Amino acid sequence: MLVTYTDFGLTGPYTGQLEAVLRQLAPGVPVVHLQADAPAFNPRAAGCLLKSLVTPFAPGSVLVCVVDPGVGTARDPIWVHAHGRIFVGPDNGLLAAVTRDDPDAQVHRILWRPPQLSNSFHGRDLFAPVAAALAKGEAVASECVTPERLCGADWPAELSEVIYVDVYGNLVTGLPAQAVPSESVLNLGGWSIAHRRVFGEAVPGEPFWYANSMGLVEVAVPQGNAADLLKVGMGAVIEGIGSEGRGGAA
Amino acid sequence: MLVTYTDFGLTGPYTGQLEAVLRQLAPGVPVVHLQADAPAFNPRAAGCLLKSLVTPFAPGSVLVCVVDPGVGTARDPIWVHAHGRIFVGPDNGLLAAVTRDDPDAQVHRILWRPPQLSNSFHGRDLFAPVAAALAKGEAVASECVTPERLCGADWPAELSEVIYVDVYGNLVTGLPAQAVPSESVLNLGGWSIAHRRVFGEAVPGEPFWYANSMGLVEVAVPQGNAADLLKVGMGAVIEGIGSEGRGGAA
Amino acid sequence: MLVTYTDFGLTGPYTGQLEAVLRQLAPGVPVVHLQADAPAFNPRAAGCLLKSLVTPFAPGSVLVCVVDPGVGTARDPIWVHAHGRIFVGPDNGLLAAVTRDDPDAQVHRILWRPPQLSNSFHGRDLFAPVAAALAKGEAVASECVTPERLCGADWPAELSEVIYVDVYGNLVTGLPAQAVPSESVLNLGGWSIAHRRVFGEAVPGEPFWYANSMGLVEVAVPQGNAADLLKVGMGAVIEGIGSEGRGGAA
Numbered sequence: 001m002l003v004t005y006t007d008f009g010l011t012g013p014y015t016g017q018l019e020a021v022l023r024q025l026a027p028g029v030p031v032v033h034l035q036a037d038a039p040a041f042n043p044r045a046a047g048c049l050l051k052s053l054v055t056p057f058a059p060g061s062v063l064v065c066v067v068d069p070g071v072g073t074a075r076d077p078i079w080v081h082a083h084g085r086i087f088v089g090p091d092n093g094l095l096a097a098v099t100r101d102d103p104d105a106q107v108h109r110i111l112w113r114p115p116q117l118s119n120s121f122h123g124r125d126l127f128a129p130v131a132a133a134l135a136k137g138e139a140v141a142s143e144c145v146t147p148e149r150l151c152g153a154d155w156p157a158e159l160s161e162v163i164y165v166d167v168y169g170n171l172v173t174g175l176p177a178q179a180v181p182s183e184s185v186l187n188l189g190g191w192s193i194a195h196r197r198v199f200g201e202a203v204p205g206e207p208f209w210y211a212n213s214m215g216l217v218e219v220a221v222p223q224g225n226a227a228d229l230l231k232v233g234m235g236a237v238i239e240g241i242g243s244e245g246r247g248g249a250a
Numbered sequence: 251m252l253v254t255y256t257d258f259g260l261t262g263p264y265t266g267q268l269e270a271v272l273r274q275l276a277p278g279v280p281v282v283h284l285q286a287d288a289p290a291f292n293p294r295a296a297g298c299l300l301k302s303l304v305t306p307f308a309p310g311s312v313l314v315c316v317v318d319p320g321v322g323t324a325r326d327p328i329w330v331h332a333h334g335r336i337f338v339g340p341d342n343g344l345l346a347a348v349t350r351d352d353p354d355a356q357v358h359r360i361l362w363r364p365p366q367l368s369n370s371f372h373g374r375d376l377f378a379p380v381a382a383a384l385a386k387g388e389a390v391a392s393e394c395v396t397p398e399r400l401c402g403a404d405w406p407a408e409l410s411e412v413i414y415v416d417v418y419g420n421l422v423t424g425l426p427a428q429a430v431p432s433e434s435v436l437n438l439g440g441w442s443i444a445h446r447r448v449f450g451e452a453v454p455g456e457p458f459w460y461a462n463s464m465g466l467v468e469v470a471v472p473q474g475n476a477a478d479l480l481k482v483g484m485g486a487v488i489e490g491i492g493s494e495g496r497g498g499a500a
Numbered sequence: 501m502l503v504t505y506t507d508f509g510l511t512g513p514y515t516g517q518l519e520a521v522l523r524q525l526a527p528g529v530p531v532v533h534l535q536a537d538a539p540a541f542n543p544r545a546a547g548c549l550l551k552s553l554v555t556p557f558a559p560g561s562v563l564v565c566v567v568d569p570g571v572g573t574a575r576d577p578i579w580v581h582a583h584g585r586i587f588v589g590p591d592n593g594l595l596a597a598v599t600r601d602d603p604d605a606q607v608h609r610i611l612w613r614p615p616q617l618s619n620s621f622h623g624r625d626l627f628a629p630v631a632a633a634l635a636k637g638e639a640v641a642s643e644c645v646t647p648e649r650l651c652g653a654d655w656p657a658e659l660s661e662v663i664y665v666d667v668y669g670n671l672v673t674g675l676p677a678q679a680v681p682s683e684s685v686l687n688l689g690g691w692s693i694a695h696r697r698v699f700g701e702a703v704p705g706e707p708f709w710y711a712n713s714m715g716l717v718e719v720a721v722p723q724g725n726a727a728d729l730l731k732v733g734m735g736a737v738i739e740g741i742g743s744e745g746r747g748g749a750a
Binding site: 001030033035036049053058164166168199201210212213 | 261265266267290370
């Protein structure tokens with residue numbers, strides 16, 4: 001399976017052109033669009049989110065990952081074999097989190113270049129052909145590099161901040177939920193936020209946090225919009241994690 | 251064919267993860283995304299709209315239907331065989347309209363549970379695997395229930411209100427167009443609205459109603475936005491249906 | 501490959517219903533959604549943009565093109581064979597640009613009509629079945645017309661104006677980049693705009709123009725929004741093209 005993960009946005013011809021290249025070069029391989037609104041221009045948040053989204057894709061899947069504000073400049077194109085999947089994208093930190101998490105990860109700098117390479121759409125012109133070739137089991141001219149040399153190799157494994165705001169205003173953080181006991185109270189945007197298991201058990205209009213379907217800590221408001229109520233967005237930092245008994249506005 | 255009908259919104263990784271599960275469990279079966287902006291948190295409107303959208307999908311299609319504000323609470327997962335198609339989703343009224351419409355409909359409570367079930371994403375973890383199995387003709391542990399016990403079984407067959415507002419501000423109602431003679435004048439938002447066959451025959455800037463491509467009564471404004479002009483939205487009730495000769499603002 | 505290019509918008513059931521028809525009538529043929537936000541109600545801009553998007557689709561591809569404000573009125577449905585691809589859509593100028601560009605283009609008026617034809621959704625009811633048949637190599641009842649009789653045949657080949665505004669506020673023009681020397685300065689919205697090769701070489705906050713991945717002149721602002729900064733949108737005309745040395749606000 002070929003999978004796209006980009007910040008191209010939902011509109012415009014970009015995802016469609018990328019898919020055309022994938023389908024034509026790897027006929028018969030299914031193409032799934034995982035996300036076209038990955039954190040834009042933000043390889044660190046986008047890489048942290050990507051790591052949490054991989055599980056539903058079977059081993060052997062090839063993910064084309066493009067959050068690439070430096071497209072057309074000196075950053076290298078790479079592909080990474082980690083967790084049994086292959087990730088293709090720019091060496092700007094986007095693939096650091098999926099690599100760091102697997103001690104057996106292999107990192108490859110892509111040496112192949114297409115005959116026609118636009119300055120602004122390497123997703124279509126370079127990453128998609130490489131992904132299609134790898135999905136078919138074909139070799140791509142590359143050289144191994146040590147994972148430690150990857151851009152972002154020294155970034156923290158967890159991001160104690162908001163890394164994605166969804167369409168309903170839910171605030172996805174870069175904190176693995178299994179690291180946060182359910183009796184914990186989060187401080188975010190001046191609020192103290194207690195845990196609830198599901199939306200249906202939370203109080204309408206009051207923020208709560210829960211382990212979301214990606215395994216991350218997420219803050220939401222039943223029948224409301226957490227981003228609006230808490231007045232926080234991308235990059236907002238969790239100021240503290242305390243213990244139960246202090247829910248509500250601080 | 252597998253079909254998704256959800257209120258997941260267009261952004262985020264939700265539809266992509268659901269599609270990944272479908273494609274991996276039912277390889278070779280096409281997956282079509284019918285709609286990701288079904289009326290959110292509103293099983294009654296979403297179910298009424300769904301009923302009007304089924305015809306283009308050939309008999310044998312399996313539709314994964316997820317408008318599920320109570321996810322993670324006590325409502326049952328069900329699948330319904332109606333109109334030659336299979337519908338999989340929560341028993342919260344979403345599937346009541348497609349069931350009510352077919353006297354031979356069969357309703358099944360799903361007993362199967364996946365090894366891993368998140369609290370907030372039963373679309374990916376439960377409904378998608380069930381739909382994939384049914385699309386392959388495999389059995390799913392279930393028990394029959396009588397259609398009368400379905401949540402929403404007693405809801406009205408027609409909704410004389412706005413059940414969907416499209417991207418251009420057109421107001422889709424839950425009224426079957428064949429039940430409304432074309433000489434009728436609708437009262438909505440203080441306007442008296444006459445029938446026109448097509449946009450090209452209506453007056454720019456003036457609201458009209460027509461039988462839309464789903465077979466429902468829809469109110470639109472040529473080169474304008476009906477939701478803005480009439481100042482009405484989801485749930486706005488049609489106050490009356492009269493006879494011709496009273497078009498324009500009331 | 502079957503390709504959709506429409507102004508249906510991203511929401512609603514329209515693209516999904518169209519895809520269902522394509523997949524059911526042409527099983528096994530991949531379907532790619534190129535764009536659902538083609539310039540709305542604007543066949544001239546949409547046709548100019550379409551011409552620049554065709555290259556990544558292999559010869560033999562069949563594109564269903566629907567920007568059709570006159571749906572349900574007298575305009576003819578047509579299909580065009582040009583550049584080795586087939587384009588199906590309304591004769592309202594949308595297919596004029598792809599036709600004009602190929603001296604061997606063949607234009608066909610579609611005589612076939614479906615048993616059920618809605619007044620407002622010819623994409624699903626007429627264009628999709630025709631495209632599916634052509635993708636399978638089947639004949640469709642049609643008659644040849646000379647390209648000169650096509651609506652829009654006399655429109656200019658280049659549009660010196662904004663024909664698309666993307667999600668980041670980038671301004672795509674209808675000017676082929678190869679016709680504009682890189683030392684040129686564009687006048688747009690009162691600004692004099694110089695060329696930069698890529699985003700990474702431009703100054704954050706300052707507009708620049710570049711040859712985009714479609715081969716068109718595009719105006720953008722690194723880490724900013726060109727549409728907002730220049731206060732221009734769809735249809736804004738490039739007031740002049742001069743020579744270097746006059747960048748910045750005019």
